[in-house]
Amino acid sequence: MSAAPSAPAGPTARARRAARMAAVQGLYQMELTGADAESVTREFCDHRFGRADMGAPGDPDEEFFTALMRGVPHHQAEIDRAITGSLSANWRIARLDSILRAILRVAAFEFIARKDVPAKVVIDEYVDIAHAFFEGEEPSFVNAALDRIARRKRAVEFGETPPDDELQF
Numbered sequence: 001m002s003a004a005p006s007a008p009a010g011p012t013a014r015a016r017r018a019a020r021m022a023a024v025q026g027l028y029q030m031e032l033t034g035a036d037a038e039s040v041t042r043e044f045c046d047h048r049f050g051r052a053d054m055g056a057p058g059d060p061d062e063e064f065f066t067a068l069m070r071g072v073p074h075h076q077a078e079i080d081r082a083i084t085g086s087l088s089a090n091w092r093i094a095r096l097d098s099i100l101r102a103i104l105r106v107a108a109f110e111f112i113a114r115k116d117v118p119a120k121v122v123i124d125e126y127v128d129i130a131h132a133f134f135e136g137e138e139p140s141f142v143n144a145a146l147d148r149i150a151r152r153k154r155a156v157e158f159g160e161t162p163p164d165d166e167l168q169f
Helices: 011-033 037-048 062-074 076-086 098-113 119-133 138-153
Strands: none
Touching: 011 037, 011 062, 011 098, 011 119, 037 062, 062 076, 062 098, 076 098, 076 138, 098 119, 098 138, 119 138
8 A cells, every 4th residue: 555654744643653653662562571551651651752762753642642552452352363364374473573563463453443544544654664664575564464454344445345254333
């Protein structure tokens, strides 16, 4: 969906992009340290936001960031099933790089629980985030995996019939 990274248009879009980037970093930190979502969320909001070295332009939308950080663990089983379903038969989610897992998990959460964000926006945003971390084939992998997940979770947005085992709103 996205050929190259692009800058978000307005202040709200920039704040959401920064929140997404921070959520990927937060999930990565949770995986490495075993910390829970609440403590990592508090740490980011209290000590990291507003610093220039966060990796995303502007201040993150703290409410959106908090929703992402709380939502991923809450929907973890459905998220991981969706990601697993997007992988080749011989791949397991555990084989993915930790950052790739974090990117896919936050994006999958948005497909599942943030119906206010169009699927194509979710794909574009997380492919751009993948470009921030990777220079190789990983952004293309993220694009393909998210496209497969989106077409299941948000089939109607693509003009497709939802699979029988997916609830569509």
